[in-house]
Amino acid sequence: MRSGLYIAAAMIIAGLLANIVLGDPGYVALRFAGRLIEMSAVTFGLVLIAGYFAVRLLIKVITARRAWKEAQEARRHERARRSFAQGILELSEGNWEAAETTLTRNVREAEYPAAHYLTAARAADLQGAAERRDELLQRALEVAPDRRAPALVMQAEVLLKHKQLQAALTTLEQLEATKEQNARGLLLLARVYRQLGDWQKLQALEPRLRSTRGITAAMADETVAQVHLDRLKDAGTQCDLNELKAAWKETSRSLAKHPEIVVTYARASMACGDHEAAESALRDCINKQWNESAVLAYGELETDEPLKTLDRAEGWLAEHGEDAALLFTCAQLATRAELYGKARSFLETSIAIRPRLEAYQLLASLMDQLGERERSVKALNDALAFAVGRKANLPKIRARRFQERRQSDRRRS
Template sequence: MIKLLIVFLIVLLLSVFIGLFANHDTGYVLIGRGYYTVELSLTLYVVLQLASFMSLYAIIRVGLKTWHMPTIIRRWKKRNQRQKAHSASNIGLMQLAQGQWKKAENTLIKSAKNSETPLLNYLSAARAAQKRNAPERRDEYLELAQNQVTKNKTKNEFAIQITQAELQIAHGQFDNAKALLKNLKQLKPNHPQVLFLLFQLYSKQKDFDPLLDILPHVRKLKLVPNDELTAVELELYRYALKKLKDQTASEITKFWKIIPKNCQKNDSLFQLYAHLLIDKNKHDAANNLLKTRLKISWNEDLILLYGDIASNVPVAQLEFAETFLNKYEKNHCLLLTLGKLAKRCELWGKARSYLEASIGSKARRETYRELGALLEQLGEYKTAAKCFRDGLFLDQKITIAPTLKLVNFNSTE
């Protein structure tokens, strides 16, 4: 439109100029050939020349257009096909997002040939085929995507292989995915999607050793929700601590210190660490840890574990445990622990009272065993045998427990 307006203005200006020029001096042009002559006014001659030039130009333009018409039609047809393919690809991607796997797969494949981004079509179609549990078609589309790689070859191949690994994990082809992702990690060690897929893969396979290597990067890049990451971390660190059972106490403690604080707060993981210290005869260290922990977070498992500690200060241990009587006086776990600690302090009467009170609150095999051993030590063999028997058949039928009597827990007997 702008070009047409410019041409119109130029013609108008030329017309005005020629008109003014002709009005001032018409002039003439004489053309002769043999016996023939033609005389024209200068104005008419200029007009005829311009008209001839424009006619010739128009004829040439029409001729060229006609000559190139097949090419123009092909270009128009191709552009029209691309526009339709672009529209169809968008529809296919929308169908994929809406979970219409079959429609999405068909739409994306049909429009891939004329699409400006066939690579995207084939990768998206592979996802749709994966959702339809069709691994053969999925691999076929991935191969077609691979054939589309031309420019940015390395970058495009990387994207295709990431998609392939993701779909293989979803289909349970873990070994294939693992081999592929290991190669990708060598190319780009800190690539977020590669690390995320490896995290998923190792978690599913319980392959904790390599998972331990990538975990700091996964946490740093925030690739996984905190709840999910913490659950995997706890399982991982539990596995790692169990592997350290043959190591020295210093090695175990060194590893514990690198565990994130939020995981150290987990009671189950903390108990495992304390158990390992006890197994390594680091009773005083375990005693200090459990005392601190019990003040913050009291629970039955921790108080039972506290009873397994044979520290160098058993009386202080017993006195600390007795501080919980005001709040948990009838708790069978606390009473069992107090009975075991009182035995170590050789307070036989107090130990017996605690153990009998524990059985009265809730019978446990371990409590019967502790009480039976104490009664044997005191020479009450018949009562001890009855305790052992009652503990042995506890799951089938609990026989009458030893007669319980009210005692003063502050007694030093």
């Protein structure tokens, strides 16, 4: 419909122009190189149109060879793109050998050959072909000398995967030297520092982790938190109180509020014999944010004033009276305060709400020390049943017969 209107409008305009031209064809005179060229306006218009098409034809003839080369190059790039797409699909399907072959088939014709080599290196690594993988990574570095970061990052990831920490560190240091460091490279570098236990370099890297685009605050916190966790655990393992205090002092205020870090610091303090510092840190953490791990750690305290510690724990029962972890903690503290009846009551209530092996074990030990051997044995049997998931299905009649046989055997002897 629309094309028909355009044709009709063109015919009307052409008819009007023809009518005008026939009435007065016009006159054009040109003087060129001392000669006078005269023609009608219609002829001049036709000459201009013919000249325009002649120039276009000449341009096409001149650029024909270049256009042919560009078309050939476009076809080669298209073949490479199809090979890359096919290789990605084969890699996703788990056909790694075919993916490696497909990705390297038209790599010389690819617009970005480094991408082909890097993906093929991934396929080779999945096959366990370390030599081919390293060769492909080296080719990726050679074809893109001005952009080495992707190949170096992948190489570092592969080395970390195979626990080659020093080699991964060397690779990441090369990446640092190229000034092409990115978010992934920084995270890998932090991971290497953490696994090597190089706390100073890791702490020096923290500002860059927080300022680099692509690394969220949560990712930076997780990395730095692990640094402090490892350092606190290491100080507790070595029972080095001075190192523990230094590590806790260097922990930022935001991280010092995380329950996991507080619990780690508290257990390290207990290992170093500083139960008062552990109690203070755990109490502040529990008052600000109720956390079961912190509550359970509070029950491990061996302070100089166990009654005072127990009173503080019992103060939380007003709001958390049905919390099995808190009841178990109170039971532990009550045993240290030598309030065995209260400890038994706490343990039985805790087990009734939510059984745990530690509660059964403590109850069995408590009953044994109090001389209640049958109750102790029952607690141990209940613990075994809880661990296994069911009680032993032993018919009583057989047990009676066994006892009768033993009694008869004793009488005969």
